[in-house]
Amino acid sequence: MSNADRDKRCRRGHRSQMTKLTKKAEETVTSNTPLQPSKIDVLKATIATNTSSPTPESTHVSQPPDSSQQTTRKVNLPKLTLTPFSGDILTWQSFKDGFDAAVHNDTSLSGVQKFQYLRAHLRDEAERAIQRLPLTNDHYLQAVDVLTKRYGKPQTIINAYMKALWQLEKPTGTLNSLVTFHDNMEGYIRGLNALGKSDDTFGDLLIPIILEKLPANVRKQISRDKGDDAWTLTSLRESIQREIEADRAGETTIDFELDLTDQPPATAAFLTTTRQKAPKPQHCAFCKKTGHKPTDCTVVTDKTRRLEIVKRDKLCFNCLSGTHRVSDCKSKFKCQVCKRKHHTAICTGETPKHPAATRDDVRTLVSSDVSRNSSCY
Structure with a gap:
């Protein structure tokens, strides 16, 4: 039995x-x-x-399957998985909601047990705020009150979110930095929304701040797509998201074309073999290392130096391949900064004012590349 x-x-x-x-x-x-x-x-x-x-x-609390001895109940509190709170006002509400659900609202726990849990999940400034309160049932509620008054005032949290938006780190021009900027911005804005603040109440203040922090090429691109309509915070957020999605799609396609530059014609046997191989690692044309794209190279960052390497190694100005000239490049993609026919990694960041100027520059670039590489063909 x-x-x-x-x-x-x-x-x-x-x-x-x-x-x-x-x-x-x-x-x-x-x-x-x-x-x-x-x-x-x-x-x-x-x-x-x-x-x-x-x-x-x-x-009884538990009994081993093959033992007739009863196991008495342990006094140690069960382990609780909760991110500690160190005094950051922006993380107070998420910490409090999680602590209330797991500990504070648990009627089976005494005040002392709840106090023990609270102390175990506080760090730094927050821990010092209640360290002198005795570990008793009555002082648990006092500790919660101290923390709530210091970190839980709605206006204090709103001010912290606005300050965080003001101090957002500017993107450096890479896709990863733009994604990080966008994710942080969205998190802070949603935090304000959760406190009852709609975009209409603070949007006009944030629009110039966000636009000023964006890279010049991103700001020009989204302004060109927007036209003459006035910005709203919602439309600005959507435009940044679309720009990120476009950059992701463009970089993925360019990387795919570069990887297939030196590949033989695809056959059934070839495709069967390549499916079983690991993906080809990314190769940087500037530092000659693998694991990152040329646009993300941190060894050779100067655009002039990069251009010298392209000329020295007789690479295609558009896709950085060493097998053809820019005039023979079949890639349909252009620079993501100025839209000219050269690689984004060697762009100086200048945008042409007129379409005619862009075509002339491309012709000049092609002619220069042909003259430099004519001795090798």
């Missing part, structure tokens, strides 16, 4: 005994005959014996 079956039988037997005792006591009380002292003593002894017998729930 399993432990669960024995516990069920024990509980049913105990309930049956208590039901019989209750019925017998009711009959004795409602009867008109006087109670004899001997019957009263027997009744008291029976009730005391049955009510003092322990139940499985009060004596």
